Structures are given as structure tokens and as C-alpha cells.
Amino acid sequence: MLADHTAADVIDRIDYDLARLRRYSQPWGGQFVVTLRAKKLDVWTAAFLARHPDAVVLHLGCGLDSRVFRLDVPAGVDWYDVDVPEVMVGRRKLYEEQPRYRMIGSSVTDPGWLEEIPADRPVLVVAEGLLPYLVEADVRGLLQRITDRFARGGELLFDGVPRWTPTVTRFFRSGIGDGSELEAWNPRLRVVDRVSALQEWATIPLRPQRVAFRVFAALPLSRDYVRLFRYEIRAA
């Protein structure tokens, strides 16, 4: 679904018992949630970069994701993958920096790393599977530092879970409502898209999983559990 040959190559190089992941490929498993999520963020990323081939990309909480290699990134784009230092140690064993691709080992809540990034270009911020792990004050601070730094504006893409999730699961520390709360925090942000991560369930190539996700996408609780948000970052 992602046409991600880099990820396939990386998986071949990792000594990991992939049989452990088998249960995730069951119809009720989570792999298609993250695949559909990644695909939609790929589509939004590619569309932004087509409009702004001189952009700076901040790919926050990148983990081992290979988005920079699976997309056809315009030659004028500078791409920064950011994750905590211990994750970056692992990532650097699998991927190499290039002149316009850099990896930064830092918490996104640390203000220092942003100072390394050129600020005079449109910015695309992609935070996939990250913001629910941060407390709300850290999300607000991060977004404020980003909008303060990039006067030309750009876009912000991320996934969010409902506001009630931190009260019922220890994994998540913050949730999001209809997205307008970010606009209230920060007038430079304007929500332009808000969709269920399951929206494109019909693209799942395996029939049992496709049927299961058709049902999940019809039920409000599962449909709205992971939503994808796209914000315009207004120019200052």
C-alpha cells in the first residue's frame, strides 16, 4: 500500500522475529490503521511539497519510518527527521544522512534543536503517532515554537486520539476534540482537513481485513479513534 521498498530492505536487515507481528495482521489487528494513516500523510506531504518544492520538512517522532525515501521529494527540499537520542542511535544504523536529509537526536520538547533549522522557507511539520504521547502543555509549547520560528507559514499534519483516551489508557497523555482548540491556542493555526484514519479502508488489498475495516469505518467509536488533522500555518 505504501510502495515502500526502503522499508522492505530495512526489515531484511533487522534481526527481529517478525512472526511476533502476525497477530497484528489479523482483520482486527492494528497494522492497517497505521498503514492507512501513513498513506494519507504521504498524500498530504506529497501535495504540499509539489506546491512548495523549496520547503523545509520537520518529521517529528520519526522512529524508523522511511517516508523521506519512499516519497519523491523535490530536490530543493531540506528534510529533518527528529526523534529522541536513543531512537536515533538505532535509526542511524539503518539510514544514512544525505546533503538535504538530516537526523536530529533530541526530544521535540527541547527548544534547542529548532535553532539548527533554516527558518526562511515554507515549513511542513509531520507528527505521526507522536502528539498523543505528549502532555498538552508540551504540545502547545512545541507548536508555539514552530509558528514563532517559521514566519512564512506552511502546514502541520498529525494524528490525534479523542480527548477521553488519557483517562482510560496509560499509553496516551493528550487527546484532541474537533481541532478548533489549536486555533484558540494559536491564531497562526487553521484547521483545513480532519478525517478518520480509516477513511480509505477500500484500498486495503486483503479481503478479510478490508471487510473488517469497512465495519470499523462505519462505527463512530472505531472510526473516530484515530483522526488525521491538516492545519494551515498562516504566514506571520
Ligand SMILES: C[S@@+](CC[C@H](N)C(=O)[O-])C[C@H]1O[C@@H](n2cnc3c(N)ncnc32)[C@H](O)[C@@H]1O
Ligand atoms: C508510535 S511511534 C511512531 C513512529 C513513526 N512516526 C511511525 O509512524 O512509524 C512514536 C515515536 O515518537 C517518538 N517520541 C516520543 N516522544 C518523543 C519526544 N518527546 N521527542 C521526540 N520523539 C518522541 C518515539 O521515540 C517513537 O519513535
